[in-house]
Amino acid sequence: xxxxxxxxxxxxxxxxxxxxxxTLLQSLEDPDVDFKQLEExxxxxxxxxxxxxxxxxxxxxxxxxxxSSLRVALMRLGTRRVSEVVTAILVSPMMLRSLSGYxxxxxxxxxxxxxxxxxxxxLARLMGYRDVKxxxxxxxxxxxxxxxxxxxxxxxxxQLLQEQLTESFxxxxxxxxxxxxxxxxxxxxxxxxxxxxxxxxxKWHHDPESAPEYxxxxxxxxxxxxxxxxxxxxxxxxxxxxxASAVAHKRxxxxxxxxxxxxxLTLDKMNELESLLT
Amino acid sequence: xxxxxxxxxxxxxSNRPGDILVxxxxxxxxxxAVYDPVVRIGGMIHCMLPLxxxxxxxxxxxxxxxxxxxxxxxxxxxxxxxxxxxxxxxxVAGGAHILNDDNxxxxxxxxxxxxxxxLWKNSMLMNxxxxxxxxxxxxxxxxxxxRFTVKSQGTEVHYELPQKD
Numbered sequence: 001x002x003x004x005x006x007x008x009x010x011x012x013x014x015x016x017x018x019x020x021x022x023t024l025l026q027s028l029e030d031p032d033v034d035f036k037q038l039e040e041x042x043x044x045x046x047x048x049x050x051x052x053x054x055x056x057x058x059x060x061x062x063x064x065x066x067x068s069s070l071r072v073a074l075m076r077l078g079t080r081r082v083s084e085v086v087t088a089i090l091v092s093p094m095m096l097r098s099l100s101g102y103x104x105x106x107x108x109x110x111x112x113x114x115x116x117x118x119x120x121x122x123l124a125r126l127m128g129y130r131d132v133k134x135x136x137x138x139x140x141x142x143x144x145x146x147x148x149x150x151x152x153x154x155x156x157x158x159q160l161l162q163e164q165l166t167e168s169f170x171x172x173x174x175x176x177x178x179x180x181x182x183x184x185x186x187x188x189x190x191x192x193x194x195x196x197x198x199x200x201x202x203k204w205h206h207d208p209e210s211a212p213e214y215x216x217x218x219x220x221x222x223x224x225x226x227x228x229x230x231x232x233x234x235x236x237x238x239x240x241x242x243x244a245s246a247v248a249h250k251r252x253x254x255x256x257x258x259x260x261x262x263x264x265l266t267l268d269k270m271n272e273l274e275s276l277l278t
Numbered sequence: 279x280x281x282x283x284x285x286x287x288x289x290x291x292s293n294r295p296g297d298i299l300v301x302x303x304x305x306x307x308x309x310x311a312v313y314d315p316v317v318r319i320g321g322m323i324h325c326m327l328p329l330x331x332x333x334x335x336x337x338x339x340x341x342x343x344x345x346x347x348x349x350x351x352x353x354x355x356x357x358x359x360x361x362x363x364x365x366x367x368x369x370v371a372g373g374a375h376i377l378n379d380d381n382x383x384x385x386x387x388x389x390x391x392x393x394x395x396x397l398w399k400n401s402m403l404m405n406x407x408x409x410x411x412x413x414x415x416x417x418x419x420x421x422x423x424x425r426f427t428v429k430s431q432g433t434e435v436h437y438e439l440p441q442k443d
Contacts, residue, residue: 103431108303161431168377230376230385231326232286232305232414237431240305240412243377256382257332263385264333264343267287267326 003152004178010148011184017192018090020048024083025137025194035074038082043070048089055085055276060118060269084136088117091141092277101154102146102236107278109147112234113140114273119224119266124216126262127252132216138201142221145185145202152177161237169238170206182206208245219248223259231263233270284309287343289323289352291359295422304372304415306386308345308393311369311419311426312352314361315439320421323352327385328392345392353400367439368397369406369426371417386410406437 023041027033043049049070055061056073061081067073074082095110117139124132146153153160156176165172170180186203197214201221204211211218226244229235284290284301292299299322301309313320323342330337330344341347357363373390376383390409397404408415408428416429424439 166377226376226383230306230383232303232307232372235303235305235414239303239414240374240376244380244383246378246380249382254382256388259382260327260332260385264327264336267343268340 002178006152007148007177007179007184008187010151011188011191014148014188014191015094017194020045021083021087021090022192022194024086025134028080028083029195033079035071035079038074038079039070042082042086048086051089052082052085055089055273056082058272058276060273061085087137088114088140088273088277094147095144096278097147099146099150099153099236101150101152101157102238104146104234104236107274108234108236109143110234110277111270111274112228113143114277115228115231115233115266115270116140116142116221116224118269118273119227119262120217120220122262122265122269123220123223123254126258127254129216129220132220134195134197135217135220138198138217139221139224141185141189141198142202142205142225143181143185144188145181145183148184148188149173149177149179149181157237168206168243169241172241180206206242208248219245219252222248223252223254224262227259227263227266231267284322284324286324287326287340287348289321289342289348289355291319291321291352291355292421293317293319293359297421299419299421300416302416304417305374306372306376306383306389308370308372308386308389308409309415309417310349310352310393311371311417312356312361313367313369313419313421313424313426313439314356314365315367315424316362316365317360318421318424319356319359319361320419320424321352321356322417322419323348325349325389325393328388345389346396349393349396363400363402366402367405367424368402369408369417369419369437370404371406371408371415371428373409374411374413374415377412405440408435 056067098106117136120139159176173180189199197217200214201217204218208218208222301324307326311322325345325348330347341351373386375386413430418427426437
């Protein structure tokens with residue numbers, strides 16, 4: 001039962017991150033990047049351009065008027081939002097697949113990921129954290145490791161679901177497969193060479209106390225994830241079998257009503273974004 | 279047979295004998311299926327949160343999101359279409375929780391508590407109750423026969439309508 005080599009091979013064979021995403025995410029690190037460069041990069045691809053405009057006009061991304069050109073989208077939403085939009089558009093097709101090991105239908109992983117992206121931002125806003133870098137994208141990509149582990153979860157399903165087990169599902173993956181989906185996702189994202197905040201959120205989202213860096217991203221993604229599972233959003237066989245970290249919410253001082261309020265806000269926004277992405 | 283899917287924070291009622299009302303992936307949400315075997319009308323709701331006071335605006339837009347406003351809406355729609363309270367068969371599923379004992383995420387328990395209170399106040403009894411635990415559930419109601427099923431982790435349990443009451 002050594003899956004580690006197989007996992008490694010699946011990560012190596014997984015598609016590269018779309019080049020456009022990497023360029024955009026990197027350009028965000030560069031304070032001198034100008035709109036014109038971004039505009040030129042995106043407009044080479046007319047399909048992408050029209051998709052960016054559709055999302056830029058969505059209620060979620062907050063454009064109040066009609067955004068009719070890329071230039072306006074970039075000015076009105078800012079380069080950060082536009083790069084989040086582009087990443088969501090380019091990565092979401094990779095998530096639209098059924099994962100039979102986890103018992104997820106073809107839309108479930110994307111739906112759950114969009115929920116976590118939106119709810120992370122709502123939690124951050126409610127808690128008064130401003131400008132948590134890469135939070136939306138960190139939420140969106142936190143579960144990519146499930147795509148990597150799915151065939152092995154299918155093989156080990158009976159073991160993973162033994163009734164007497166009380167460990168959380170990521171621990172069970174570690175025990176029976178040799179790696180959790182959190183770690184597998186972090187390994188994939190590290191290979192994609194994208195900003196560290198995103199990789200850290202993927203790696204620690206079920207064990208936020210152990211995260212050495214980026215506590216805001218890690219804690220928000222963790223709580224948004226648990227809230228999503230609690231509401232059954234994209235929950236497969238593993239769905240309810242996780243633990244909420246006490247430290248994450250005690251330190252943040254969240255109340256029941258906060259959690260429920262965020263859930264009520266997130267549902268419609270998730271539906272809107274999901275329909276724009278599929 | 280036509281499946282009619284009830285999304286999260288949604289409800290549907292039907293009197294078409296061929297319909298199967300279904301709602302997928304109930305975690306801590308509660309799903310309630312109600313059925314009047316005389317007029318053969320069924321309803322199903324998938325509520326995600328216990329009380330509408332947490333977000334009044336949302337409750338206006340989407341009453342079915344909350345157990346209190348959602349149940350009220352579904353019952354009044356059913357009564358308007360000729361369903362009688364005394365004949366109603368009620369099946370409830372969901373209300374699960376993640377592994378923690380932690381209070382913050384016990385949304386399932388709060389959902390079920392509010393639901394039970396509403397039913398109790400209206401002197402309505404639950405005929406089927408499949409709630410709690412750390413599993414997610416999919417439920418179906420066959421409008422023609424009143425058959426109710428709960429599926430979880432690959433196993434499906436059928437509840438037929440009681441033959442005589």
